[in-house]
Amino acid sequence: MKTLEEIQSEFCHSIIYEKTGGHDFISSDNALDRLAIYKNTIFDTLRKALQITFPGIWVLVGNECANNLAFAFCKIIANLPSSGCLDDWGNEFPDFISRQESLKKLPYLNDYGDYEWLKHLSYSSAQAAPLGIEVMNTISDDQVERMSFIFHPSVYMMQSEYALDEIAALIESPESVVLNSVSKKTFCVIVRSDSIVVSYWVAEDLWDFIAHLLKGLSLSVVYEAMMEHYPQFDLSKALHFIFQKRMITSFRFYDD
Amino acid sequence: MNMNNLIGIGLRHPHIQQVLDELPSVGWWEVHSENFFQEGGPAFEKLVSIREHYPVSLHGVGLSLGSGCGIAQEHLRRLKNLIQSIDPFLVSEHLSWSRVGGAYLPDLLPLPYTKESLEIISNNILQAQDYLGRELLIENPSSYLEFSTSEMMEVDFLVSLCEKTKAKILLDVNNVFVSCANHDWDMKKYIDSIPSNLVAEIHLAGHSIRSLSPDLELRIDTHDTTVDDAVWELYGYTISKIGLKPTLLEWDANIPALDILISESRKALDFISMEASDVENA
Structure with missing residues (x-):
């Protein structure tokens, strides 16, 4: 049997x-x-x-x-x-x-599918309370050098050789968006704010900045790297962006 | 006893926000455990909020207690986490299998009722109950085929399984009706074979009829319509035999407005009231 x-x-x-x-x-x-x-x-x-x-x-x-x-x-x-x-x-x-x-x-289907998969992961990631930028006022200059950020679990990032931003817009509004060319580098940061998953299409320097921080590197190390590659990089604007978009939930100091 | 508290409804995604906004008079809600296995997210938070207002039962569809290769430890771990978060009053699963050789087939697949299966599934249930630290309810399946190796009737298998493991039975009256119709089994004999103390919950749902060939018509457990009159009748017979139990209405496809679900679920009250009055008079 x-x-x-x-x-x-x-x-x-x-x-x-x-x-x-x-x-x-x-x-x-x-x-x-x-x-x-x-x-x-x-x-x-x-x-x-x-x-x-x-x-x-x-x-x-x-x-x-x-x-x-x-x-x-x-x-x-x-x-x-x-x-x-x-x-x-x-x-x-x-x-x-x-x-x-x-x-x-x-040829962009693979990247677009990967983008949708990351949105899917973001939607069902753990809850965490985001910090406001005012928390930076409580950090001393010495601490800023050593600080690194803990990101919201719903933050995901991807870059593509294709115009995923325009493809996403076309899918949303097929009648009002015209797709001229699919070849364009795009940089995306995904985060869930309340119940909604939001995609931010950002410039390469801001994307690099967030990607480095997401790896857990300290702010000073990331800033140095940014200055080397993007001398015009605006740190204050970038920090406002990541706090305003509710991406940061905590921070730590490197010798803690 | 408030009879209304005995009646629950399967809570599905389209109604979650409305339930939170309106807090309708429903005795309890049942959710599919696996829909809330992710670490967080809006759906999970809403379930936590609903739990603040209602008793909740967790009904699993993916543990695959009937798998010959055993049950997945990771699935159990996630179920235990959910149980700790929600504190459900019941936790149930199915007498079925879905997983083999590392692949998961998303359906409640039928089992051969053999001594070997009884041994394997008993061990799986004991392992699950031991890990979860609580009793499981096992639901009788709806099925569309039988196995040449089966050595016993489904109902005898289910009762033996629960007696061996101290699990309880989630008696799905619609499934009894569907399987008995499909395999020419005696429905009342099925119900009569179940000791009343083993039953901890009853399910009701709608089903449909599909013609496979000119001379073969099968009942399919589609959960997409109202409960069939003949199933209501069998429900009345069931509670007359096993007594009043928490009773749930499931509706998973072509899901209607919440008020229609509530109204359909309250039909069970007529049978419950009748049974309660008969018991009182006796």
Whole structure:
């Protein structure tokens, strides 16, 4: 007699590979039709989960194409979720679609998918109370040298060779936005403010500044690096930005 | 006893804000545990707020207690964290499996009812209860096929499982109806086989009928419509046999307005009041 694990493995393969025979573990008649009920639920649930996480991909390639991509993605067992929490799943989908020959003419899809994945992560990240910039008034000059910032858990960053900002605007308002060229370097900082995930498209120097701080480097080290690469960098304006956009929740001093 | 407190509703995303704003008269709410497994975020914060006003039950769909490869420790850890945050009055899962060979299939898949399965699933439940430090409720599934290796009836399997593990039964009356109709089992015999002290919660939901071939029609547990009259009738029979239990209405697809859900759930009150009055008269 087959073990439980063997039966479950066969069941899984029957569904994912849509096997038409070898269902002797099922005693009910019309085994294929009955298995199809489970298959439809599984693929439909997975497709919906991807569509919720990557709504822009569905708009960019169209519903039918996106649904087919989702189906093809889920037909590979290695791509299936590994946990019972579907919110954890889907980060491989952008890379999968970028490898499809028919979509090579849309080279920005991978980056746009990655951008949507980061927004998804930002939305469900932990709660934390942001600090206001007035906290900087309590820091002595000596401490400022040694301080580093703790960012809100919802802060995520990415850069791209494509005009993701304009693509995002086009998806939001297809009638009012015209996309001239997709080739443009873009720098994005994502943060959740209250219940809303907000994307800030920033200049390269500000993005670098935040990226260095996010790594945990001290403000003085980051400032020196900024001055080396961007002599015109405005530290005060950058600090106002990260506090005003509710990105900082705490700070520490390097010899603490 | 306020009978209204026995009736709960499955709380789904479209209604969460409205429930917080209006605090409707509902006895309790049940949520799918996995929808709140992330570290935080608005959905989790809202659930915490709802918990300040209502009892909440956690109903899992992803622990996969029926997996031959055992249960995922990380899933248990996240469930335990959620339990500590929400302090639910009930925690339930399904007599089903979803995970095999590292892959998770998002459905409540059916099990062969064998001695080996009984042993494996008992161990999985004992491990989960031990880690969580509390009793689990196990829901009978709706199913569309049977296994050639099965050695016992589903209801006997479920009762044995709960007796071995000291888990309780979440008796889904719609699932009893659906599975019995699909496999030509005797519904009342199914209910009669369950000791009343094992049942800690009842579920009700709508289902649909699908024709697979000219001579094969299956009931599908779609949770997308009102509870079928025949299922209400079976609910009446069930509470006459096992007594009054917390009863939940689930509605997961084509979700209607909240007032329609509340109104549908209150139909259970008619049966509960009738049963309470019969008990009083007796």
